[in-house]
Amino acid sequence: MSQKTERRGIHVDQSELLCKKGCGYYGNTAWQGLCSKCWREEYQRVRQKQIQDDWALAEKLQREEEAAAFASSHGAPAQAQSTPPSSQSQSSLGPFSKFEEKKTNEKTRKVTTVKKFFSPSSRTSSKKDSPEVKTSSPSTSRHASFDSDQVSKDFADFLKSMQRPGREIHKQCRSFLLSMSSKKDLNAEEVSECVQDFYQGLADRLTSHFKGSSESVEQVMDQVEKYIMTRLYKSVFCPETTDDEKKDLAMQNRIRALHWVNIQMLCVPMDEEIPEASESVVKAITDIIEMDSKKVPRDKLACVTRCSKHIFAAIGSTKREPASADDFLPALIYIVLKANPPRLQSNIQYITRFCNPSRLMTGEDGYYFTNLCCAAAFIEKLDAQSLNLTPEEFQSYMSGQASPQFDRSRLAADSDPAATSPALAQLRRNLDLLSDLDARQEALMEAARKLHAELPAWSESVRREVRDALEKQPLTLSRPAVTDNADANELPPQRSGGPSFG
Amino acid sequence: MAAAGGGGKSFSFKVVLLGEGCVGKTSMVLRYCENKFNDKHITTLQASFLTKKLNITGKRVNLAIWDTAGQERFHALGPIYYRDSNGAVLVYDITDEDSFQKVKNWVKELRKMLGNDICLCIVGNKIDLDKDRNVSTEEAESYAASVGAKHYRTSAKLNSGIEELFLDLCKRMMEAAQVEERSKGNGGGQSASGRRGVQIVDDEPQAPPTGGCCSSG
Numbered sequence: 060m061s062q063k064t065e066r067r068g069i070h071v072d073q074s075e076l077l078c079k080k081g082c083g084y085y086g087n088t089a090w091q092g093l094c095s096k097c098w099r100e101e102y103q104r105v106r107q108k109q110i111q112d113d114w115a116l117a118e119k120l121q122r123e124e125e126a127a128a129f130a131s132s133h134g135a136p137a138q139a140q141s142t143p144p145s146s147q148s149q150s151s152l153g154p155f156s157k158f159e160e161k162k163t164n165e166k167t168r169k170v171t172t173v174k175k176f177f178s179p180s181s182r183t184s185s186k187k188d189s190p191e192v193k194t195s196s197p198s199t200s201r202h203a204s205f206d207s208d209q210v211s212k213d214f215a216d217f218l219k220s221m222q223r224p225g226r227e228i229h230k231q232c233r234s235f236l237l238s239m240s241s242k243k244d245l246n247a248e249e250v251s252e253c254v255q256d257f258y259q260g261l262a263d264r265l266t267s268h269f270k271g272s273s274e275s276v277e278q279v280m281d282q283v284e285k286y287i288m289t290r291l292y293k294s295v296f297c298p299e300t301t302d303d304e305k306k307d308l309a310m311q312n313r314i315r316a317l318h319w320v321n322i323q324m325l326c327v328p329m330d331e332e333i334p335e336a337s338e339s340v341v342k343a344i345t346d347i348i349e350m351d352s353k354k355v356p357r358d359k360l361a362c363v364t365r366c367s368k369h370i371f372a373a374i375g376s377t378k379r380e381p382a383s384a385d386d387f388l389p390a391l392i393y394i395v396l397k398a399n400p401p402r403l404q405s406n407i408q409y410i411t412r413f414c415n416p417s418r419l420m421t422g423e424d425g426y427y428f429t430n431l432c433c434a435a436a437f438i439e440k441l442d443a444q445s446l447n448l449t450p451e452e453f454q455s456y457m458s459g460q461a462s463p464q465f466d467r468s469r470l471a472a473d474s475d476p477a478a479t480s481p482a483l484a485q486l487r488r489n490l491d492l493l494s495d496l497d498a499r500q501e502a503l504m505e506a507a508r509k510l511h512a513e514l515p516a517w518s519e520s521v522r523r524e525v526r527d528a529l530e531k532q533p534l535t536l537s538r539p540a541v542t543d544n545a546d547a548n549e550l551p552p553q554r555s556g557g558p559s560f561g
Numbered sequence: 562m563a564a565a566g567g568g569g570k571s572f573s574f575k576v577v578l579l580g581e582g583c584v585g586k587t588s589m590v591l592r593y594c595e596n597k598f599n600d601k602h603i604t605t606l607q608a609s610f611l612t613k614k615l616n617i618t619g620k621r622v623n624l625a626i627w628d629t630a631g632q633e634r635f636h637a638l639g640p641i642y643y644r645d646s647n648g649a650v651l652v653y654d655i656t657d658e659d660s661f662q663k664v665k666n667w668v669k670e671l672r673k674m675l676g677n678d679i680c681l682c683i684v685g686n687k688i689d690l691d692k693d694r695n696v697s698t699e700e701a702e703s704y705a706a707s708v709g710a711k712h713y714r715t716s717a718k719l720n721s722g723i724e725e726l727f728l729d730l731c732k733r734m735m736e737a738a739q740v741e742e743r744s745k746g747n748g749g750g751q752s753a754s755g756r757r758g759v760q761i762v763d764d765e766p767q768a769p770p771t772g773g774c775c776s777s778g
């Protein structure tokens with residue numbers, strides 16, 4: 060109970076996050092609430108067929124596009140479309156192989172790794188939708204595919220403004236996605252290598268061939284990452300080939316078992332009694348929980364950064380000097396413990412594998428992300444010593460036999476623990492409200508019971524009075540319904556003036 | 562891409578600050594990036610990640626300085642912090658023999674984990690407190706030389722030696738990056754980790770590509 064109240068309303072019920080099949084792993088809305096394993100089992104066949112259909116569609120679109128390109132570049136009208144598809148795909152190679160040739164003097168491995176994505180079987184392109192979007196079963200993830208349609212559209216719009224390089228980028232991304240959809244047997248690290256090689260190859264090409272400035276290349280690469288990873292997300296986030304899911308579960312349980320760890324044990328320089336500080340803490344918790352809902356690595360990273368900035372704000376409103384790593388790391392650990400962010404390990408792995416590496420290496424985002432990795436590692440390994448506790452204390456808190464007191468030094472100054480912990484104060488206020496509500500409901504029930512008990516007596520008394528009146532003054536008018544009426548309508552008994560019929 | 566020497570290149574470096582608590586890591590970096598010491602009017606909300614842009618012999622350098630949590634209980638997290646870094650600044654307090662011992666431990670660990678891929682700086686801080694010195698400069702310097710590191714003497718309080726320390730480190734990192742770049746160009750066998758190492762990018766704004774530069778569009 061104390062665990063829940065301390066999370067202050069942003070805590071998500073764990074059961075909502077679990078796989079609908081009840082296997083114990085986490086579910087994912089993108090997989091209709093199933094875990095990746097159950098999802099795969101459920102939709103393997105539908106998917107397989109969909110992939111085949113997609114290939115057919117992609118090939119068709121490519122033929123159309125190439126026909127159109129051919130027509131426009133040769134000034135010839137649409138009869139080019141009647142050319143057999145096989146020769147069309149050959150001709151489409153034209154501009155592209157030239158493009159590749161120009162790079163051959165740069166003898167880096169990257170060029171060849173990029174080249175391998177353009178093997179004939181994977182070569183394709185289309186104007187509209189990439190087929191990968193529809194890999195899920197037809198009845199599912201309308202929302203998800205809408206999202207990724209929107210991303211495709213945005214991506215196309217962004218590239219349009221770049222003209223020639225834009226078209227090349229588009230083509231390469233599509234080819235890459237298709238080649239990835241045919242490589243189902245790669246393990247997570249191999250998939251990561253492919254994606255990273257693709258990023259690197261494309262960035263190199265933009266720099267050397269299109270002479271992009273580092274800023275503009277960065278900008279393009281952000282868009283590329285967004286597009287590629289929105290498409291790949293479902294198949295590469297927490298993939299079956301890894302034990303990411305198992306680690307998520309272990310981490311989740313670990314954090315739950317550590318619910319008793321408080322701000323003093325971690326020496327966090329944040330005072331949640333200060334309203335601004337506690338507000339920032341809540342925001343930081345919300346941000347780190349939100350990370351799981353993003354698909355693009357950079358968007359996930361942005362959640363970590365926002366969380367970190369709120370932590371700095373919380374530290375800043377507590378102590379009046381700039382926060383150092385000595386302040387920040389324990390604070391982040393505290394926030395992670397409070398938030399218990401869904402699928403923490405999967406998210407860390409996903410960002411590590413698929414984020415643009417320049418962001419993770421030297422950038423500010425990378426610094427905060429590294430600290431998050433540190434926080435996760437610390438929580439996994441944490442023992443009595445890391446919290447300045449004796450092994451006995453640690454053991455008794457872990458087993459739930461004892462619960463640590465709130466800040467002892469403050470208790471000396473003020474014997475009311477609620478004064479030292481806003482969470483506790485809130486809990487107390489809520490309990491007061493609840494017991495007040497309870498009392499009022501009890502009173503209401505009592506009154507209702509009384510009313511219920513009085514009802515038969517009252518209707519009996521009405522009946523009796525009517526009978527008496529009728530006996531005293533028998534009427535010629537026969538109105539047998541009178542008693543029934545009075546009873547049914549629950550009219551109040553008319554006492555004054557006697558019956559006044561007629 | 563950049564081989565050594567060409568103009569218009571920019572370098573991005575990651576440098577980690579390591580050392581026991583209270584040796585002056587935060588003070589040094591705040592002195593370097595904000596030119597303040599124990600100042601109540603520091604504008605930055607945090608001193609854990611700071612950057613500095615330099616121009617060294619016509620080349621732009623973006624330096625990212627990563628503070629690390631110095632408490633003993635976080636020691637095991639070191640490798641997560643220093644992976645992919647180009648340089649490490651290992652700080653001790655010249656009045657504190659223990660803090661110098663800690664630096665030695667860090668050096669051992671860094672060399673074991675990263676080999677010679679990282680430029681090491683061993684920094685004796687608080688030289689304004691020379692009367693209380695407990696670590697001799699000769700000892701520190703000969704130790705540094707023995708492990709392929711360079712030794713520096715600084716005072717964050719007096720703003721002494723800090724500018725020089727980071728400038729020298731940057732030059733050494735540039736040299737290392739250019740050596741790596743050259744060997745990459747010749748050997749061709751670039752390792753996967755190299756991709757996540759230093760980046761050198763063309764930085765000069767260029768004319769937009771002309772329509773027919775690469776194909777019969």
Ligand SMILES: Nc1nc2c(ncn2[C@@H]2O[C@H](COP(=O)(O)OP(=O)(O)O)[C@@H](O)[C@H]2O)c(=O)[nH]1
Pocket residue numbers: 383580581582583584585586587588589599631686687688689690715716717718719
């Ligand atoms: N005399 C003197 N004191 C310093 C110097 N550098 C830092 N300090 C003091 O040493 C203490 C610890 O500094 P801090 O930067 O927080 O160390 P950190 O824990 O390594 O980040 C502070 O009280 C500083 O004022 C210096 O060069 N000379």
Ligand SMILES: [Mg+2]
Pocket residue numbers: 383384385583586587588
């Ligand atoms: Mg510090």
Ligand SMILES: [Zn+2]
Pocket residue numbers: 078079080081082083084093094095096097098
């Ligand atoms: Zn399941």
